[in-house]
Amino acid sequence: MCSLLGVRSTLKALAGTSPGAESSVAKLLGVRNRQEASSLLLELLGPSVLLGGPEAEAAVHEMLVTRCLSIAGGTTQILRNVAAERILGLPR
Numbered sequence: 038m039c040s041l042l043g044v045r046s047t048l049k050a051l052a053g054t055s056p057g058a059e060s061s062v063a064k065l066l067g068v069r070n071r072q073e074a075s076s077l078l079l080e081l082l083g084p085s086v087l088l089g090g091p092e093a094e095a096a097v098h099e100m101l102v103t104r105c106l107s108i109a110g111g112t113t114q115i116l117r118n119v120a121a122e123r124i125l126g127l128p129r
Contacts, residue, residue, distance in 0.1 A: 042066075058123035061116040068106045068113070075100040 042063040049057060078096045079086055086093045107113050121127040 058120045061111070061119045062124075064110060065113060065116050065120070068103065071099075071106065072103040075103050 042059040046057070046059045046063070049055075049059070075096065079100055082093060082096055086097060111119070118129075122129060
């Protein structure tokens, strides 16, 4: 789904039109996917995460980075508003 949204955004850029809500939706989906995957990894590692080591440190780092991604480039709430306005035609 995200790759199709990326293709659509690229085609719009090549055509010289302004970007639509595709990039907002792709970011929302991508960040959510990465957050869920990092949470699952930490859950699978269980208490061994507390002992440290390269695998645990990488898993914790990914979990923290994905939290930052929900803010960088527009918060989740702002991106949802952009999608609602541009896709659903809701008022500002």
